Amino acid sequence: MTPVTIALVIVILVVFAAAAVLALIRLVIGPSILDRAVAADVLLTEVVCILGADMVINHHTRSLPAMLIIAAVGVFGSIAVARFVARKENPR
Secondary structure (H helix, E strand, C coil): CCHHHHHHHHHHHHHHHHHHHHHHHHHHHCCCHHHHHHHHHHHHHHHHHHHHHHHHHHCCCCCHHHHHHHHHHHHHHHHHHHHHHHHHHCCC
16 A cells, blocks of 8 residues: 555544544433434444445455445434334324
């Protein structure tokens, strides 16, 4: 890898690490379940982005199935949380 590529990888890792730490703080602190759900979605999105960056840097597509599964889990998790909150706010 060239020095420019190494510098780019370091910048990418630092930015994603900072975003992950902030999302983890929001996931722990809360205060509501919707805040925690958004933080979990952000973490899943970061994982997908890191896998995508790895694919670009290393010139492969082996991570694509994992990316699709992680994205599907995020979508279904968000739907489940939204339905849970809707039922909790509007009991029948």
